[in-house]
Structure formats: structure tokens, C-alpha cells
Amino acid sequence: xxxxxxxxxxxxxxxxxxxxxxxxxxxxxxxxxxxxxxxxxxxxxxxxxxxxxxxxxxxxxxxxxxxxxxxxxxxxxxxxxxxxxxxxxxxxxxxxxxxxxxxxxxxxxxxxxxxxxxxxxxxxxxxxxxxxxxxxxxxxxxxxxxxxxxxxxxxxxxxxxxxxxxxxxxxxxxx
Numbered sequence: 001x002x003x004x005x006x007x008x009x010x011x012x013x014x015x016x017x018x019x020x021x022x023x024x025x026x027x028x029x030x031x032x033x034x035x036x037x038x039x040x041x042x043x044x045x046x047x048x049x050x051x052x053x054x055x056x057x058x059x060x061x062x063x064x065x066x067x068x069x070x071x072x073x074x075x076x077x078x079x080x081x082x083x084x085x086x087x088x089x090x091x092x093x094x095x096x097x098x099x100x101x102x103x104x105x106x107x108x109x110x111x112x113x114x115x116x117x118x119x120x121x122x123x124x125x126x127x128x129x130x131x132x133x134x135x136x137x138x139x140x141x142x143x144x145x146x147x148x149x150x151x152x153x154x155x156x157x158x159x160x161x162x163x164x165x166x167x168x169x170x171x172x173x174x175x
Contacts, residue, residue: 091153091161091162092162094116094118094121094123094153094162095123095151095153095162095164097115097116098111098116098123098125098151098153099149099151099164099166101115101116102123102125102149102151103149103166103168106174107125107126107127107149111123119156120155120156121153121154121155121156121161122153122154123151123152123153123154124151124152124154125149125150125151125152126149126150127147127148127149127150127170128147128148128150129145129146129147129148130145130146130147130148130167131148133146140172143171143172143173144169144170144171144172145169145170145171145172146167146168146169147167147168147169147170148165148166148167148168149164149165149166149167149168150163150164150165151163151164151165151166152164
């Protein structure tokens, strides 16, 4: 049997005769050691207050349910925002690829599959004279002119998804 020793600050309790009796037998068997709270007996009415009532459990479950629902709603909202951002990025990437091709190859070029590999989208381009120039600026100077490229991006159903205007100086013969 293992014995445990107790130490107590004797300076504050020197005058107490109960302390001197306790101090004389410092060693106690481990089986006789009890937690002070375990020796306190509660009346039957206080035990009833330590248990949860049905209403408390229902309220706790309702609060937990609301927390779970709000967390799921936040996750769903985040997924929706992520999908919209991905669609905007994809759309912007496609119109950028089409614009790069048409600005380099001209408006009559056909987009090759290697550059624009999207089955669910198509792009087209047209050229117009530059509009809205100040009165003292001429759109044509010798063999060169300022033109506006209109680049459109369409989805598989034929609905226009993006539109881009780019001003470019081109040769008059290319117009």
C-alpha cells in the first residue's frame, strides 16, 4: 500500500488544536484520501438542479441547429461566389485570347483550335472607323488610319457573353 504525505502551512494554524492532532499523523494510506467535495452530501432538491431539463436540451439543440445551418449557408454562398468568379475569369480569358489573335492576324482570320480550344464558345471580329475623335484630329494619315476592332464572344447557344473594343492603327488597305 502506497503512502502519501501532506504538507500544510503551519504558520497560520499554530494555535488550532485540531491542526496539531492532524500534524502528528502526517502519513495517511492512499485509500483514506478523499476529495473534499466528494464528502459533501447534497440535499435532494439541489440534485434536481444539477440535471438538464428537457427545455434546456431542446434550446441547446435549436441553437446548435441554427449554427450548423448558418455554417452550411456560408459555405454554399462561398461556393456560388467561387463559381461566378471562375466564370468571369474564364470569360475574360477567352475574350483576351480572341483579341490577341484578331489584333495580330486581322479581323478576317479564323480562330485556330490551338489558340482558342473552346467547344462551347466562339468569337468574331469586325472593324469600324474610330469614332469620337476630337475635331482637330484626323482618323486617316497617308496610308495609316485609326480603326476600332469590335470583338465579340458568344456562348454555345449564340448569346453574346463579352464585348471588347480596341483602337488600333492599321493600314488603309487592311480596312
